[in-house]
Amino acid sequence: MSGQRLFLFALLGLFSSCVAVAQQQQPMPPAAEQPHVIPPPDPPRGGPQITFNSVYVEEPYVAITFDDGPHATLTPKLLDMLAARKLKATFFVIGKNAVEYPQIMKRIVQEGHELANHSWSHPNLGKMGDDGVRSQLQKTDDAIKAAAGARTTLFRPPYGSITPRQKQWIYDSLGYRTIIWDVDPFDWKRPGPGVIRDRIVTQSRPGSIILLHDIHPGSVEAVPQTLDQLTAKGFKFATVSELLAMAKTPPPKPKATVTPIPHTRTGEPVTPPPSPSPTARRATTPAASPATAPPSSPRPAEPTGTPRG
Numbered sequence: 001m002s003g004q005r006l007f008l009f010a011l012l013g014l015f016s017s018c019v020a021v022a023q024q025q026q027p028m029p030p031a032a033e034q035p036h037v038i039p040p041p042d043p044p045r046g047g048p049q050i051t052f053n054s055v056y057v058e059e060p061y062v063a064i065t066f067d068d069g070p071h072a073t074l075t076p077k078l079l080d081m082l083a084a085r086k087l088k089a090t091f092f093v094i095g096k097n098a099v100e101y102p103q104i105m106k107r108i109v110q111e112g113h114e115l116a117n118h119s120w121s122h123p124n125l126g127k128m129g130d131d132g133v134r135s136q137l138q139k140t141d142d143a144i145k146a147a148a149g150a151r152t153t154l155f156r157p158p159y160g161s162i163t164p165r166q167k168q169w170i171y172d173s174l175g176y177r178t179i180i181w182d183v184d185p186f187d188w189k190r191p192g193p194g195v196i197r198d199r200i201v202t203q204s205r206p207g208s209i210i211l212l213h214d215i216h217p218g219s220v221e222a223v224p225q226t227l228d229q230l231t232a233k234g235f236k237f238a239t240v241s242e243l244l245a246m247a248k249t250p251p252p253k254p255k256a257t258v259t260p261i262p263h264t265r266t267g268e269p270v271t272p273p274p275s276p277s278p279t280a281r282r283a284t285t286p287a288a289s290p291a292t293a294p295p296s297s298p299r300p301a302e303p304t305g306t307p308r309g
């Protein structure tokens with residue numbers, strides 16, 4: 001082998017080890033900097049429902065959820081906005097942030113909001129082994145218990161990345177139900193508070209689970225008008241656990257040829273249906289009942305027709 005070629009090989013070797021080190025050391029991008037994808041519905045398998053994108057409710061309730069915090073300044077600001085309106089929300093916290101801001105965690109609980117698990121460091125769980133996933137959830141579980149005095153049974157995978165098999169063992173061994181969403185304003189792309197507000201107000205239906213992030217200033221800035229406009233349309237707010245507890249079994253679908261409103265929604269941005277009144281009930285996600293029952297209790301099968309939000 002010529003000296004020149006040896007040199008090239010050495011250079012290539014050095015380059016690839018640098019890349020490997022860089023990949024190892026590179027932390028995941030800050031939370032919510034990647035697209036969030038609604039995972040495909042679970043195959044029918046019997047047993048209790050363990051994944052929820054939305055629920056069927058008979059009252060115009062929605063759950064507004066905030067991911068990736070707590071944030072040092074934005075979360076307290078958001079809590080002020082919620083307190084001023086006496087509304088409750090659900091916070092899917094990152095464990096690392098939870099231990100950094102124990103006072104904010106305590107405030108979330110004291111003011112009647114719900115804490116839920118969004119992993120320890122926001123990795124792509126769908127690509128991780130079971131031990132790593134278990135550690136991500138358990139450490140966050142511990143952080144939530146330390147702050148709230150009780151553990152949560154709600155979990156949301158970062159980026160919506162999770163496999164059906166993972167969801168099942170996470171439920172079986174940790175008791176976690178997987179909470180996705182059906183209203184996504186894509187606030188992580190920072191489209192501006194007005195766009196975020198309009199998307200949420202347009203897309204929300206009774207039983208909706210709304211996705212937001214309390215780590216972006218524009219998202220928090222969108223909150224007051226979003227809450228006020230949803231309230232003006234007749235919506236009420238519940239935590240995710242409260243919403244799941246309200247879940248009812250939807251009535252049988254009519255045989256008429258009229259397409260149900262939620263089935264027309266295919267992606268973002270969503271065109272508003274002609275009559276977005278809260279009384280227009282959704283009939284897409286069969287409800288679990290009772291939703292808060294322990295893992296062993298029987299519940300209806302997983303939905304197969306959940307729309308992509």
Ligand SMILES: [Zn+2]
Binds near residue numbers: 068158159
């Ligand atoms: Zn997230």
